[in-house]
Amino acid sequence: MARPGERHDAPAQAETLAEAAAAARACAACAAHLPLGPRPVFRLDPAARLLIVGQAPGTRVHETGIPWNDASGDRLRAWLGLDRDRFYDAARIAIVPMGFCYPGTDARGGDRPPRPECAPLWHARLLRHLPALGLTLLVGSYAQRHYLAARRRASLGETVRAWRDYLPAYLPLPHPSWRNTAWLKRNPWFDCDLVPDLRARVGALLD
Template sequence: MEKLLHEIRACEVCAAELPLGPRPVVRAASGARVLIVGQAPGTKVHNTGIPWNDPSGDRLRHWLDIDRHTFYDETRIAIAPMGFCYPGRDPRGGDLPPRPECAPLWHARLLAVLPRVELTLLVGSYAQAYYLGRQRKRTMSETVRAFAEYLPACIPLPHPSWRNTAWLKRNPWFEAELLPVLRKRVHDLL
């Protein structure tokens, strides 16, 4: 595990494409029971090296109903984004998609050293596309709405960004139906 984490953190495969340079962000330990697969670090996470260390992380922790200490206990929760480094800013707004090199290069190797993971949280459409493949529904909303189909191994979630606040208001079932299941599953494993 330590050797692999060192390799990931030293990765420079797409360094020429990264506006802030490489700074792979990953947290894991072989005892982790929950894996969170997100998109890619934003600038605040890039600067601190701490995943989900921003308002999106605050919302995600609220969804999980766990505190920062528990969230960052890598012996219980592993965190591996689809792209380990900040990909840059999209001229149309928001960040660029995760770099396509990361997941194929590192995820299978990382999963191989996480034998105790019983629940994978697929946060956002990039993680859902990669991990669910053909099982994914036509849209991210439909995929998240069908969360029960993916239990007990995974739960798809929207990205907890402020950009999705309107989505959360339009989809009250998320808080009423999905969050209780998510919280129970996470608490049972932790």
């Protein structure tokens, strides 16, 4: 019998992380919807203590194959108090987006949402191999919808403001995109209260 969140057609428990990751890297399940084709971007290690669940790669991440390798990543690293070396230490920090491949842009030039097939196909299959996780950061509304489900508040802002309610397993964050700069200015508690708490938790987890 499958556990909550697991697909009934998930492979047998004997599958290793390397095998599951190789299968994900070869995935083309939604290739017809991807303007640049499949290029899954994620980082996983069984020793990881912190998991960052993001949205979907942008073009720069797609080109380099390095997650959060853009201005949003710079702001996320600043929130976490981590330089690039520590952020990209895969033995400590695992990174998965809700959609592993670049989804293209919409009519207004913004990035499309992560492909809806992706997280149900891959997250449980991959993340069951990460037994040492102490905290999962849910970055943006798609990650919060998937992992908090009915526990979310009425809006992303209210969900983030209630961050203490989801600890110690989860901590919801807004997406660090420039598009959220105005929201950050309107909500100074984020920098004053949440960010120091986040840095302390991450520091304690990674030390």
